[in-house]
Amino acid sequence: MRFHTRKWVKPEDLNPNGTLFGGKLLAWIDEELALYTIIQLENTRVVTKYMSEIDFKSSARQGDIVEIGIDVVKFGNTSLILKCAVRNMMTREIIITIDKTTMVSLDEEGKPKAHGKTQIEFVKDRL
Numbered sequence: 001m002r003f004h005t006r007k008w009v010k011p012e013d014l015n016p017n018g019t020l021f022g023g024k025l026l027a028w029i030d031e032e033l034a035l036y037t038i039i040q041l042e043n044t045r046v047v048t049k050y051m052s053e054i055d056f057k058s059s060a061r062q063g064d065i066v067e068i069g070i071d072v073v074k075f076g077n078t079s080l081i082l083k084c085a086v087r088n089m090m091t092r093e094i095i096i097t098i099d100k101t102t103m104v105s106l107d108e109e110g111k112p113k114a115h116g117k118t119q120i121e122f123v124k125d126r127l
Contacts, residue, residue, distance in 0.1 A: 020064070032070065037103040043106070046103050065090065068084065
């Protein structure tokens with residue numbers, strides 16, 4: 001799994017228990033999956049269609065640095081299916097895993113759009 005983004009857990013990210021609020025973490029994940037999909041499919045119009053079971057394995061606390069990792073599971077006709085894990089950068093302890101998230105490419109009218117991609121491409125190879 002490639003870890004693409006790091007986030008620093010700040011006081012405003014905490015729940016009343018003093019740990020990272022799950023909703024905040026899910027927002028970070030959703031944004032990172034969208035950005036990854038936009039880059040892969042070369043289309044700024046993408047939406048999250050589905051997320052499988054979300055498995056919280058541990059917590060993060062103020063001051064922790066977390067990393068968001070993404071792998072491609074499958075390229076669909078109009079979609080990209082991704083798996084995700086978030087870990088504590090310093091301890092490497094897994095915080096959350098999501099086995100499948102379906103991101104869908106859309107056209108200008110908001111309808112699913114075929115993207116024609118079949119494998120991961122790196123931006124440096126497109127230039």
